[in-house]
Amino acid sequence: MIVVKVPGGIKKEVSVAETLTLEWKPMTILQWLGQLGIEEKQVGAVLVNGKPKKMSHTLEDGDEVQILPVLSGG
Amino acid sequence: MDNILRINTRTRTIQYETTPESYLKTGGRGLIAKILLDEVDPACEPLGRHNKLIFAMGLLTGTNVSSASRVCIGAKSPLTQGIKESNSGGTTAMRLAQMGLKAMILEEQPEDDHWHYVKISKGACSLEPAEAYLGMGTGEFCDAIHKLYPGAAVSCIGPVGEMLYSSAGIATTDADHKPGRFSGRGGLGAVMGSKKIKGIVVLGKDTMPLADKEGFMAALKTYTSVVKDAPSTLNYRTLGTASMVRIMNGHGGLPTHNFSLGRFDGMDQICGETIFDVITERGGDGRTSHACMPGCVIQCSNIYPDIEGKAIVSPLEYENLGLLGSNLGISDLDTVARLNALCNDMGIDTIETGAAIGVAMEAGVAAFGDSEAALGFMEDIRRGTVLGRVLGNGAVVTGKVFGIRNVPAVNGQAMPAYDPRAIKGMGVTYATSPMGADHTYGATARAQIEQASSVGQAELSFSTQKNMAVYDTLGFCIFCSGAVGNQHQLIADLINARYGWSVDVPWLKSIGEETLKNEHLFNQKAGFTKAHYKMPECFTERVLPGVNTVFDVGQEELEQVVEAHLEGRRTLKP
Numbered sequence: 001m002i003v004v005k006v007p008g009g010i011k012k013e014v015s016v017a018e019t020l021t022l023e024w025k026p027m028t029i030l031q032w033l034g035q036l037g038i039e040e041k042q043v044g045a046v047l048v049n050g051k052p053k054k055m056s057h058t059l060e061d062g063d064e065v066q067i068l069p070v071l072s073g074g
Numbered sequence: 075m076d077n078i079l080r081i082n083t084r085t086r087t088i089q090y091e092t093t094p095e096s097y098l099k100t101g102g103r104g105l106i107a108k109i110l111l112d113e114v115d116p117a118c119e120p121l122g123r124h125n126k127l128i129f130a131m132g133l134l135t136g137t138n139v140s141s142a143s144r145v146c147i148g149a150k151s152p153l154t155q156g157i158k159e160s161n162s163g164g165t166t167a168m169r170l171a172q173m174g175l176k177a178m179i180l181e182e183q184p185e186d187d188h189w190h191y192v193k194i195s196k197g198a199c200s201l202e203p204a205e206a207y208l209g210m211g212t213g214e215f216c217d218a219i220h221k222l223y224p225g226a227a228v229s230c231i232g233p234v235g236e237m238l239y240s241s242a243g244i245a246t247t248d249a250d251h252k253p254g255r256f257s258g259r260g261g262l263g264a265v266m267g268s269k270k271i272k273g274i275v276v277l278g279k280d281t282m283p284l285a286d287k288e289g290f291m292a293a294l295k296t297y298t299s300v301v302k303d304a305p306s307t308l309n310y311r312t313l314g315t316a317s318m319v320r321i322m323n324g325h326g327g328l329p330t331h332n333f334s335l336g337r338f339d340g341m342d343q344i345c346g347e348t349i350f351d352v353i354t355e356r357g358g359d360g361r362t363s364h365a366c367m368p369g370c371v372i373q374c375s376n377i378y379p380d381i382e383g384k385a386i387v388s389p390l391e392y393e394n395l396g397l398l399g400s401n402l403g404i405s406d407l408d409t410v411a412r413l414n415a416l417c418n419d420m421g422i423d424t425i426e427t428g429a430a431i432g433v434a435m436e437a438g439v440a441a442f443g444d445s446e447a448a449l450g451f452m453e454d455i456r457r458g459t460v461l462g463r464v465l466g467n468g469a470v471v472t473g474k475v476f477g478i479r480n481v482p483a484v485n486g487q488a489m490p491a492y493d494p495r496a497i498k499g500m501g502v503t504y505a506t507s508p509m510g511a512d513h514t515y516g517a518t519a520r521a522q523i524e525q526a527s528s529v530g531q532a533e534l535s536f537s538t539q540k541n542m543a544v545y546d547t548l549g550f551c552i553f554c555s556g557a558v559g560n561q562h563q564l565i566a567d568l569i570n571a572r573y574g575w576s577v578d579v580p581w582l583k584s585i586g587e588e589t590l591k592n593e594h595l596f597n598q599k600a601g602f603t604k605a606h607y608k609m610p611e612c613f614t615e616r617v618l619p620g621v622n623t624v625f626d627v628g629q630e631e632l633e634q635v636v637e638a639h640l641e642g643r644r645t646l647k648p
């Protein structure tokens with residue numbers, strides 16, 4: 001199982017934050033985002049067990065994933 | 075309390091004035107616009123004696139409200155010939171406010187060759203001789219000052235400000251007393267140099283008076299927890315603005331090879347995730363998160379170390395990764411960090427410099443990706459060779475000298491790291507800002523909108539510009555805006571408890587609108603017409619590969635944005 005926290009507004013149709021528990025599969029973050037219907041460019045960062053990881057990172061069983069929204073630069 | 079400090083750099087007289095009634099309920103960028111309109115002839119020459127350099131404090135600056143003590147600096151710009159306000163983090167504004175100052179105005183210019191720095195403490199201000207510091211970089215100057223006055227807050231110029239380059243900025247010390255925060259844009263460093271002032275040095279700390287201490291503490295508690303717990307805050311704290319590298323590349327809007335492309339092959343080497351890993355591995359001075367001013371709970375800044383763990387630059391952030399990295403075809407992070415550090419030390423705007431070098435590279439002065447050449451240009455700029463002076467006067471001058479028409483600039487100022495063809499709301503902001511291309515004037519990149527479509531972008535930019543104007547007028551960091559969202563009452567509560575006022579959310583909105591109106595009025599009086607607010611042809615006629623579009627928001631829509639601000643309208647359409 002993996003636990004994925006998705007902030008509100010990242011998917012157009014879901015305005016509130018949700019926490020999803022999903023059956024683990026050996027997929028990269030990018031593939032998981034695709035499965036969840038989230039566009040990569042809507043994602044500010046992905047933390048896996050609290051550490052930022054690249055889109056090519058493969059998730060492991062038991063991972064806790066937090067998706068963060070995009071921010072404006074400076 | 076809340077005086078205006080006026081320094082005449084010709085007669086070297088110093089005056090404390092009571093803040094006029096009409097200035098009391100504004101601050102930061104809004105106060106700068108008011109003072110410029112009231113005191114400076116908009117048609118004046120930016121480097122002449124009639125221009126004034128203004129430091130203005132926000133309404134909550136100096137208190138312990140998180141991220142509310144940006145230093146707002148303004149003048150008529152030698153780069154754009156229009157109004158300019160450029161704010162940064164650091165400690166100067168906090169200390170100036172604690173010294174009882176609402177604003178500081180530097181006016182006139184010396185008739186002799188003597189340079190000074192301004193020394194300010196509670197109730198006292200003096201001009202101290204600065205000849206011994208001429209030619210020093212911002213780092214060396216601050217070290218010398220800190221030997222005399224340990225812990226002083228400093229805002230200063232480097233050698234390029236002394237040489238009056240149009241892209242010279244003003245550096246401000248951060249919470250660790252290092253001059254890494256920049257009011258970089260618009261050539262304000264040259265305005266300071268034209269008055270022969272090397273720096274502002276603020277000694278001492280104090281607490282701010284509070285009309286309703288209990289109410290303030292309660293409002294502060296709520297505000298702090300909202301900002302601390304917001305998901306956007308966690309992102310700022312983890313990757314900082316560097317997280318935008320991957321996202322902009324995804325949008326096809328990451329400036330690459332002088333804005334000829336929007337996706338960079340070396341993206342993976344300069345993205346936020348890689349920076350996080352490099353900083354963590356190298357350790358030493360490195361920090362993945364860092365506060366530029368005391369009390370900031372967001373802490374978006376970082377410290378990037380070399381292989382030995384010794385700090386190269388702080389912060390290393392998105393605009394610089396874009397302009398000094400992908401825009402120059404440079405994917406070596408250490409080189410980008412060094413270019414950034416060299417810009418900071420000589421006191422030049424990183425965005426303008428990256429854009430100018432990009433134009434020179436398109437002209438074939440060096441190849442894209444040539445790190446050695448880029449580092450060599452830095453040496454030219456600092457030493458004041460002819461090539462260095464060309465580059466140091468910005469992208470537009472560089473384009474003219476080398477006969478290049480692909481110049482990413484609006485009204486004389488280079489674009490930050492968002493290609494306006496991919497992020498069209500940002501394009502509207504660049505074109506309609508009275509300060510030239512400036513992302514902080516209305517950053518639209520996080521909006522839920524089809525970024526490359528022209529539909530709705532004028533409305534989006536218009537409303538974002540109004541929101542940003544509120545934050546800038548309050549002296550707040552715009553990175554709070556993601557956390558605060560629509561809960562503006564939180565800010566009104568803090569202001570009311572600080573001053574004993576009863577302002578509300580519509581009032582907050584109105585101070586932003588007033589700021590925008592005054593800024594456009596200043597430019598109108600300086601000779602700007604609606605036709606000045608446009609996107610250059612290299613973006614309206616040259617297709618951006620990958621996104622396959624030009625900037626196609628119509629000129630009428632751009633003019634409508636300017637008109638709406640000038641008329642102080644709530645809505646874009648009348």
Ligand code: SF4
Binds near residue numbers: 367372375
């Ligand atoms: S969020 Fe970043 S830029 Fe803003 S005040 Fe905090 S550290 Fe400074």
